[in-house]
Amino acid sequence: MISIKDFTAKATEFYVIKRNRKKEKFDINKLAKSLINSGVNYNDLDQIISEVTTKIYNGISTDELKDIVYNVLKKIDKDVAENYRRGVILKVRTSEKEFEPFNKEKIVKALIREAGADKETAQKIADEVERELKKLKVKYLTAPMIREIVNYKLIEYGFEDLRHKHTRLGMPVYDITKLIKSGSRENANLMYNPESIHKWVADETMKQYALLAIFPKHIADAHIKGDIHLHDLEYGATRPVCLQHDLRPFFKYGLKVDGTGLHTSVSKPAKHPEVAIQHAAKVMMASQTNMSGGQSIDEFNVWLAPYVRGLSYERIKQLMQMFIYELNQMYVARGGQVIFSSINCELEIPEFLKDKPAVVAGTTRGTYEEYEEEARLILEALVDVMMEGDAMGKPFLFPNFIIKLRENAFKDENKELMYKIHKLSAKFGTPYFINMLPEWQEVNTNAMGCRTRLTSNWTGNPEIDTLRTGNMQWYTLNLPRIAYEADGDDDRLFEILEERLELLKEALLIKHEITLERLYVDGLMPFLTQKFDGEPYYRYDNTTKTFGFVGLNEMLKYHLGEELHDSKEAVKFGERVIGFIREYADKLKEETGLRFTVTQTPAESTAGRFARLDYKYYKNQAETVVRGDLNDVETLYYTNSSHVRVDAPITLGEKVKIEEKFHPLCNGGHIMHVWNIESAADPDVLMNITRKITKTDIGFWTYTKNLSVCNKCGASAGGLRDRCVNCGSEDVAKFSRITGYLQNISNWNKAKQKELEDRRLPKI
Known part of the structure; x- marks a missing residue:
């Protein structure tokens, strides 16, 4: 048999007569390329070319040559022979939307580059894939199709780790x-x-x-199974959660919404109140693009007070109206949302800020103690704006409006303003309250989003601990499942609890390291890392890393046979469980120097997800405690965090006595909800309740009033109504608080809608 090398040396003597009768030198490389594009195995190439070359002669026609090649191919691979006869070439539609001939060397290079395969393994898999592709009768291949076949071959040969790294991410067309x-x-x-x-x-x-590239398999599996919940997974590789802002750096040095000034226009320090208001909104807007969760401004009315000196109340009210509309109409957050915003306000200038220089227009003018009246007017104007609602009479959904109640909250000088605040609670249920009177609340405490909490017990400096920092991330425990697995054994229950806490700890530490890398190595979040007076704006070292939990009530019901509202013993065991989590977090804080905390998880979707998964995997146990309709698994849910269940047959006083036990333990965030107040929406009644709550250990709470607003005539009425009380229209929007913010209930998932249906107002 003549060798290809020998034939190539003589190839200049051979001519092929084309169909147009022109002569063309025979090109063995052209033949080889045609064979490869038809799907010929590289290992068969020499044999085929050698046999073809023994049959050709000088002056052969192209048709005769093709017949010879076809007949030779037919003896080796009929499918390839047919591809050759039809002129079929294996083409690949690439991600760049172009077509190119299939080249298995690209598979080899991809396996080495992406999966870390050795050359021999990569070549073996590529050869196998090529053989599979030749069998396909398709017009063209796609890169995802080839990748799927590569991954199939990796699994077939036991290379699971390589497949894990080489897999393609995405969603089905359906x-x-x-x-x-x-x-x-x-x-x-x-x-x-x-x-x-x-x-x-x-x-x-x-x-x-x-789940594939950030978290190890055992953590990813624990999340997928429902042992734990990794919140904000979509941002696990890129962002921290939420931030409590301080407006003073921007009022002193100006605003760079991109953090550098290279990509957007740069503003000088605001000189006029309108500009200061816009800058306040834009600070939250810019930060929202860097973070997955809520944006909040602590001491909001204090920072703005110097800007409104000398203005009439009507002018101040107009400015506050502008701010509220900015936050409710800027669809700039992730996926076309308004900013998930909060503001914390003071009735008086707090002690720790009284002697601090008041920043305005790039300079300072006295101290904040001198602007107490202006701060009070701003707060009153905010209340009045929110009381009016929008042009249709609907409540403003943002910002979450948080009032700090300090020692003088109920003094005569604050009585009128406090009444107005509770009038707003009675009308829309808008305000939240922070009880600053317990000692464990420290000098300053703030809240944001659904309940995330910062307090001045980290370094002891209230500004360092509570401003320009926030929650890096919280991850959540499925408490009922721990009870199912412990099967009544106390010791086993706490063993499993510690095992799950270890998983959350590992996940939080991974997120911590990733966030550090994104901030300070990759420079992914320049707004957060921009510097003021040589210090990054975002005090990342002071962020909280938080353990959350869902379903304490159902855990107790399964483990003890009693719920939180049933007995003091159930409450004490619940304290023991959450106390164990808090002790774990505190110990970890000492060991690592990181700010580990415990929070009551809001669980907008997690309370339903855990319940559905437990009903699937632990059906016999779960069906005895899970909430919702067992005939519709989408409605199943657990009680959020350490709350009593929403329809517990108890008084409000009893609810307070139970839930106050858990607020000091949950130092990363807590809340008490007083649901469905429309039947008792009297400002005097609510104000009296507030006075009593401030004498307890409840740290943060809100009154939720359900509301129905007619889309036809704009009339609003308390309660969830199917028909407008004014015009009779059935086109009615219904609003309530889902976990920590007001929203139209038509947007809620079925589990939360079922919880809403179950909610009742405890007897007052």
Whole structure:
């Protein structure tokens, strides 16, 4: 048999007669390329070319040459022979939307580069994939199709680790179509619009990435099974959660919304109150693009007080109206949302700020103690604006409006303003209250989002501990499942609890290291890392890393046979469980120097997810305690955190006595909800309740009034109504507080809608 090398040396003597009768030198490389594109195995190439070359002669026609090649191929691989006769070439549609011939060397290079395979393994897999592709009768291949076959071969040969690294992320066409047509209800604050569709698709890819590339398999599996919940997985690789802002650096040095001034216009320090208001909104807007959770301004009315000196009350009210509308109409947050915003306000200038220089227009003018009257007017104006609602009479959904109640809250000088605040509670249920009177609340405490809490017990400096920092991340324990697995054994219950805490600790430390890298190595969040007076704006070292939990009530019901409202013994055991988590966090704080805390998880979707998974995997146990309709698993839910269940047959006083036990333990965030106050929406009644609550250990609470607003005539009425009380229209929007913020209930998931149906007002 003549060798290819020998034939190549003589190839200049051979001519092929083309169909147009022109002569062309025979090119063995052209023949080889044609054979490869038809799907010939590289190992068969020499044999085929050698046999073909023994049959050709000088002056052969192209048709005769093709017949010879076809007949030779037919003896080796009929499918390839047919590909050659039809002129079929294996083409690949690439991610750049181009077509190119299949080249198995690209598989080899990808396996080495992406998965860390050795050359021999990569070549073996590529050869196998090529053989599989030749059997396919398709017009063209796609890169995802080839990758799927590569991954299949990796699994077939036992290379699971390589497959894990080489896999492709994304969503099925069906799921994307479903999102386009009907959206998602995982987050009630996320409206159905083109931006949210893009976010949902991107989120799914990033969630898959986090579970494959960020967290080790045992943590990812624990999340998928429902032992734990890793919140904000879509941002696990890129962002921290929430931030409590201080406006003074921006009022002193100006505003760079990109953090550098290289990509956007730079503002000088605000000289006029209108500009200061806009800057306050833009600070939260800019930070929201760097973070996954809520944006809050602590001491909001204090920072703005110097800017409104000398203005009439009507002018101040107009400024506050502008601010509120900015936050409710800027669709700039992730996926076309408004900013998930909060503001913390003071009735008086707090002691720790009285002697601090008042920053205004790039300079300072006296101290904040001198602006107490202006701060009070700002707070009153905010109350009045929120009392009026929007142009249709609906409540403003943002910002979460938080009032700090310090020692003088109920003094005569604050009586009128306090009454107004409770009048707003009676009308819309808008305000939240922080009880600053217990000693464990420290010098300063603030809240943001659904309940995330910072207090001045980290370094002892209230500004360092509570301003320009926030929650890095919280991850959550499934408490009822621990009870199912412990099966009545106290010792085993706490062993499992510690094992699950170890998982959360590992996950939080991974997120901590990743966030450090994104902030200070990759420079991904320049707004947060921009410097003022040589210090980064974001005090990342002071952020909280937080253990959350869901379903304490159901854990107790299964483990003890009693719920929180049933007995003092149940409450004491609940304290023991949450106390164990707090002790674990405190010990970890000492060991690592990081700010580990405990929070009552809001669980907008997690309370339902845990219940559904437990009903699937622990059905016999779960069906005895899970809440919702067993005939519709989508409605199943657990009670949030350490709350008593929403329809517990107790008085408000009894509810307070139970839930106050857990607020000092949950130093990373807590809340008490007083649901469905529309039947008792009297400002005097609510104000009296507030006075009593401040004498307890309840640290943070809100009164929730359900509300129905007619989309036709704009009339609003308390309660969840199917028909307008004014015009009779059935086109009615219904609002309530889902976990920590007001939203239209049509956007809620079915589990939270079922919880809403179950809620009742304890006897007052």
